[in-house]
Amino acid sequence: MNDGHSLSRRRILSWIGKTAGASAMYQAMNSLAFASESNYDSNFSLDGGNSKTKIIILGAGLAGMTAAHELKKAGYSVKVLEYRPIAGGRCWTLRGGEQFSELGGEIQSCNFDPGLYFNPGPWRIPYHHHAVLGYCKEFGVKLEPFVQVNHNARLHSSMAFGGKPQSIRVVQADLHGNISELLSKCIDQRRLNDELTVEDREKLLEVLRSWGGLDRNGEYKKSLESSLRRGFLIDAGGGSMPLPTYSETLDRGELLKSGLWRFLLDGGSYEFQPTLFQPVGGMDMLARAFSKKLAGSIEYNACVKNIHQSAEGVKISWQNVNDPSSIQTESADWCICTLPLSILNKIPSNFSARMTSAIHAIPYAASVKIGLQFKRRFWESDDHIYGGISYTDLPISKISYPSNDYGSSGKGVLLGGYIWGPNAYEFSAMSAEQRIKSALHYGSQLHSQYQQEFDSGISVSWHRNSWTNGCYAQWTNELRAAHYDAMCEIDNRIVLAGEHVSYIPAWQEGAILSALDAIKRLHNRIINRAL
Amino acid sequence: MNSIRILVFSLLVLSLLNNYVSAETFISEYSILHDQPHFNEISGKQLFLGICQGCHMSEGEGAIGAGYYPALANNEKLYASGYPIYLVLEGSGNMPAFKKYLTDEQVMSVVNYIRTTMGNHARDSVSLADVQAISHR
Numbered sequence: 001m002n003d004g005h006s007l008s009r010r011r012i013l014s015w016i017g018k019t020a021g022a023s024a025m026y027q028a029m030n031s032l033a034f035a036s037e038s039n040y041d042s043n044f045s046l047d048g049g050n051s052k053t054k055i056i057i058l059g060a061g062l063a064g065m066t067a068a069h070e071l072k073k074a075g076y077s078v079k080v081l082e083y084r085p086i087a088g089g090r091c092w093t094l095r096g097g098e099q100f101s102e103l104g105g106e107i108q109s110c111n112f113d114p115g116l117y118f119n120p121g122p123w124r125i126p127y128h129h130h131a132v133l134g135y136c137k138e139f140g141v142k143l144e145p146f147v148q149v150n151h152n153a154r155l156h157s158s159m160a161f162g163g164k165p166q167s168i169r170v171v172q173a174d175l176h177g178n179i180s181e182l183l184s185k186c187i188d189q190r191r192l193n194d195e196l197t198v199e200d201r202e203k204l205l206e207v208l209r210s211w212g213g214l215d216r217n218g219e220y221k222k223s224l225e226s227s228l229r230r231g232f233l234i235d236a237g238g239g240s241m242p243l244p245t246y247s248e249t250l251d252r253g254e255l256l257k258s259g260l261w262r263f264l265l266d267g268g269s270y271e272f273q274p275t276l277f278q279p280v281g282g283m284d285m286l287a288r289a290f291s292k293k294l295a296g297s298i299e300y301n302a303c304v305k306n307i308h309q310s311a312e313g314v315k316i317s318w319q320n321v322n323d324p325s326s327i328q329t330e331s332a333d334w335c336i337c338t339l340p341l342s343i344l345n346k347i348p349s350n351f352s353a354r355m356t357s358a359i360h361a362i363p364y365a366a367s368v369k370i371g372l373q374f375k376r377r378f379w380e381s382d383d384h385i386y387g388g389i390s391y392t393d394l395p396i397s398k399i400s401y402p403s404n405d406y407g408s409s410g411k412g413v414l415l416g417g418y419i420w421g422p423n424a425y426e427f428s429a430m431s432a433e434q435r436i437k438s439a440l441h442y443g444s445q446l447h448s449q450y451q452q453e454f455d456s457g458i459s460v461s462w463h464r465n466s467w468t469n470g471c472y473a474q475w476t477n478e479l480r481a482a483h484y485d486a487m488c489e490i491d492n493r494i495v496l497a498g499e500h501v502s503y504i505p506a507w508q509e510g511a512i513l514s515a516l517d518a519i520k521r522l523h524n525r526i527i528n529r530a531l
Numbered sequence: 532m533n534s535i536r537i538l539v540f541s542l543l544v545l546s547l548l549n550n551y552v553s554a555e556t557f558i559s560e561y562s563i564l565h566d567q568p569h570f571n572e573i574s575g576k577q578l579f580l581g582i583c584q585g586c587h588m589s590e591g592e593g594a595i596g597a598g599y600y601p602a603l604a605n606n607e608k609l610y611a612s613g614y615p616i617y618l619v620l621e622g623s624g625n626m627p628a629f630k631k632y633l634t635d636e637q638v639m640s641v642v643n644y645i646r647t648t649m650g651n652h653a654r655d656s657v658s659l660a661d662v663q664a665i666s667h668r
Contacts, residue, residue, distance in 0.1 A: 428585030466596025
């Protein structure tokens with residue numbers, strides 16, 4: 001990050017902090033850190049690898065498989081150890097007929113109908129995540145649009161409008177309309193004469209009238225102009241159908257007090273601006289495509305027990321998950337370790353002191369996702385919501401509607417909770433049944449059909465997940481300053497990769513870019529040693 | 532016989548009610564619409580069941596997968612009261628820092644709970660001043 005970038009970021013944060021309070025700044029800090037632009041080189045390739053050089057890769061998530069795929073192409077001898085019986089890591093999709101068990105032993109069965117699925121981890125790909133999109137293209141993984149912003153989805157605050165959800169369309173139109181009217185009045189009352197020339201004032205009035213949907217008197221109220229933005233009470237029809245009727249605007253004071261405008265910022269931020277994509281059929285289509293390229297190179301059900309490096313190479317001890325009595329050892333010249341830090345910091349190893357302290361320093365965010373199957377797609381047939389996300393101040397935080405198979409009959413699956421912060425710890429502490437019950441209880445406040453139409457549900461708590469013990473590496477600016485450089489270093493024979501070794505934490509793009517960067521540096525190290 | 536049946540029935544109802552109430556009451560507010568994220572749980576037991584057991588499991592037995600969560604049960608490390616107070620407040624490694632979500636009273640309650648249950652028998656109890664000495668607030 002150059003100085004100009006960090007300075008402007010700091011400035012932006014201080015503005016947000018002053019105007020919107022600390023919690024908004026906390027949110028903004030996260031999203032700005034996430035918003036770093038991709039540095040993907042679409043022509044990435046390494047040349048001159050030697051098949052006598054063996055590289056062992058720990059973890060068959062996207063970082064591990066990116067490294068394995070590219071190193072294999074470069075000519076190296078590659079072996080991947082993976083704890084689970086399948087590849088992909090957090091790039092994961094749950095479908096009907098599957099079971100999974102979380103720490104504590106509770107087993108959940110997924111009872112979704114054929115063709116329906118739920119992505120417990122990553123679920124959307126921004127258009128500027130060039131590396132993820134690049135591999136989708138290389139492997140022929142079919143993509144479809146992921147609807148992030150749906151103006152007919154809902155914004156809900158339990159503390160505003162009597163708990164009645166409002167559509168994004170209405171909140172946005174009324175917010176823009178009221179701001180425009182008030183600013184127009186300021187101009188009319190010559191309050192901005194010092195800031196603006198006569199011509200500027202005229203131009204700005206024109207902007208506000210048009211952008212805000214003001215009527216010819218510069219007012220935002222029940223009118224054709226406002227209804228063209230916020231929608232009509234009665235929509236236009238044909239023949240002798242009723243005439244279109246304008247809709248009443250929300251009370252300005254209540255709108256401001258509701259805070260619902262905050263939710264609008266999500267879809268407007270860089271990482272969530274359209275177009276976003278999802279792989280057709282589930283996010284793990286990408287993982288499957290990678291693992292197909294690596295057939296025979298991945299050792300599944302391998303639990304890493306010890307990581308030991310010396311001047312000559314690396315020795316990894318691992319145990320078959322299904323045969324705990326057997327310890328096996330795998331030696332290699334080099335190692336790329338993509339295990340989450342939350343797992344790695346529990347495995348005996350001999351990293352340098354710098355690396356060891358970095359590995360132990362970064363906490364993992366708590367998050368829980370809940371997939372709910374309903375008997376019918378009532379959000380489409382009753383509520384006319386096709387894809388997109390509703391937001392609420394309730395613990396479930398979001399409801400996201402499927403961005404595919406619109407209008408299909410039969411059951412449908414939506415994301416019934418995407419839970420963070422204190423609530424994520426609380427949902428992690430619940431049984432699977434309690435989580436579903438709570439998700440239904442809260443979701444009912446946005447959709448009255450919830451209880452009646454509920455069919456089955458499944459939840460994933462990332463902290464209770466036996467192979468991640470958390471969702472993603474929760475860096476702060478202080479932790480970055482203290483540990484990020486160390487974490488990127490090639491530590492004798494081992495280099496780390498994964499979303500935790502990136503400035504795009506929690507995103508697949510971060511995992512892939514960190515792997516590409518790690519293997520490029522490792523390859524250079526190997527080539528230069530050989531010379 | 533009948534009275535036993537009634538007792539069993541009322542216990543059952545009570546436990547169901549308890550489950551329901553705990554699902555309703557102790558889900559804390561966390562939203563960009565709210566000022567300060569915090570936990571609503573009050574007693575040590577509520578805090579343990581509402582938060583800690585997510586990773587340390589319902590009997591404090593910990594859990595083992597590709598990595599592990601340490602057990603709180605039968606854990607003599609907890610007897611040095613500064614250790615659990617510090618870990619709850621500031622975190623370490625996988626243990627998250629809860630300082631911004633919990634009051635010192637809540638920290639005191641949960642630390643006292645884990646030090647005297649699940650096979651732990653700390654003789655002293657932690658005071659608010661003990662927590663404040665570490666939280667500096």
